[in-house]
Amino acid sequence: MLVDGDAGSTSDWDDRWNHIKKFLERSGPFMHPDFEPSTESLQFMLETCKILVIGAGGLGCELLKNLALSGFRNIHVVDMDNIDVSNLNRQFLFRAKDVGRPKADVAADFINSRVPGCCVIPYFKKIQDLDETFYRQFHIIVCGLDSIVARRWMNGMLLSLLVYEDGVLDPSSIIPLIDGGTEGFKGNARVILPGMTACIDCTLELYPPQINFPMCTIASMPRLPEHCIEYVRILQWPKEMPFGDDMALDGDDPEHIQWVYQKSLERAAEFSITGVTYRLTQGVVKRIIPAVASTNAAIAAACATEVFKIASSAYLPLNNYMVFNDVDGLYTYTFEAERKENCSACSQVPSDLHFSPSSKLQEVLDYLTESTSLQMKSPAITTTMDGKNKTLYLQSVASIEQRTRPNLTKTLNELGLADGQELAVADVTTPQTVLFKLCFTS
Numbered sequence: 001m002l003v004d005g006d007a008g009s010t011s012d013w014d015d016r017w018n019h020i021k022k023f024l025e026r027s028g029p030f031m032h033p034d035f036e037p038s039t040e041s042l043q044f045m046l047e048t049c050k051i052l053v054i055g056a057g058g059l060g061c062e063l064l065k066n067l068a069l070s071g072f073r074n075i076h077v078v079d080m081d082n083i084d085v086s087n088l089n090r091q092f093l094f095r096a097k098d099v100g101r102p103k104a105d106v107a108a109d110f111i112n113s114r115v116p117g118c119c120v121i122p123y124f125k126k127i128q129d130l131d132e133t134f135y136r137q138f139h140i141i142v143c144g145l146d147s148i149v150a151r152r153w154m155n156g157m158l159l160s161l162l163v164y165e166d167g168v169l170d171p172s173s174i175i176p177l178i179d180g181g182t183e184g185f186k187g188n189a190r191v192i193l194p195g196m197t198a199c200i201d202c203t204l205e206l207y208p209p210q211i212n213f214p215m216c217t218i219a220s221m222p223r224l225p226e227h228c229i230e231y232v233r234i235l236q237w238p239k240e241m242p243f244g245d246d247m248a249l250d251g252d253d254p255e256h257i258q259w260v261y262q263k264s265l266e267r268a269a270e271f272s273i274t275g276v277t278y279r280l281t282q283g284v285v286k287r288i289i290p291a292v293a294s295t296n297a298a299i300a301a302a303c304a305t306e307v308f309k310i311a312s313s314a315y316l317p318l319n320n321y322m323v324f325n326d327v328d329g330l331y332t333y334t335f336e337a338e339r340k341e342n343c344s345a346c347s348q349v350p351s352d353l354h355f356s357p358s359s360k361l362q363e364v365l366d367y368l369t370e371s372t373s374l375q376m377k378s379p380a381i382t383t384t385m386d387g388k389n390k391t392l393y394l395q396s397v398a399s400i401e402q403r404t405r406p407n408l409t410k411t412l413n414e415l416g417l418a419d420g421q422e423l424a425v426a427d428v429t430t431p432q433t434v435l436f437k438l439c440f441t442s
């Protein structure tokens, strides 16, 4: 690393890449069996390989630093957030003077000025604002995200780039996805070869259940204790302002939580729902699990190593899921997550939805959001009838929601749906529409 002085802005000084050359220019017992040591891998990394880093937060800062110091010079980074003062303890590319500025911009500036020859290009955007043409240009994509929805969307995007010819996957259309995630003292790193190995949606069951619920459920059809707490948090607090006009709900204030807890109990009693506790109330209100800098460092290191292994082809990549936990001592192990035959994201086969003709559309909607293997957020369901597209239910546009809401209480029969009917479902968890086949049960 250039500490100070002038070593030339883009030129490499003697021995600059010696640490990397040891891996690429001589053989060793852990090499990939097909790898031939040469100077070409390093040239590819320095000059050609294009890496996309998603997220410039806790993991993103670590990833950018690791990749830049490993010889990657063509790095793009996407992040939609601005720097908050609470980020500064671990997001070390940012300083107090940067608070309020976009993370992607500041992170890119920092790396570019600190690591000569490295060119990080920032995008202060949502991943959903960039299209296929953008994503297709990269050799490898690394995700350091804190959102499952964003991860699933990215996964869906890379799956949509796959090219199949006569049902056979064209390997040149695969962009490897390295995904890192942390939650407090726990983390995971995984390697996904879209279309070949388990994708994010294949292993959705590994993620905790959703904590965001459709507004209509919260407002008029609560079924879970969480729905009642959300009702109080979202609707009742702003209306009643129990601690004064400008007082925002503070998850760390026991009086606030106590108030939400009591009101949630009342709401739950109204609908005969049990299970509202003080602890659950705090869990639902706070949502945020504190970030631990060292967990981020360990997971980002594992992810950057995988990028290095895949870009250089010198070593076999992680196969394919590593868990890391240092809550109590340190525990880590790796297993091979398996592809799910009927994965709604990567299997290429429309999944079956088993419902009786007398089931209501609401039940289908509930299944899409509550099933552990789907966990959709605000599914929009459309179908084709008599050659015409028909929207059965759509939440994201208020006027359409209002118009289609009555369908929720109709049965599948009343809606004119037939056995074998294809339902197309759009959701924020994927850029593609997911196809389902309705299978009537008797």
Ligand SMILES: [Zn+2]
Pocket (backbone or CB within 6 Å): 198, 199, 200, 201, 202, 203, 339, 340, 343, 344, 345, 346, 347
């Ligand atoms: Zn899958």
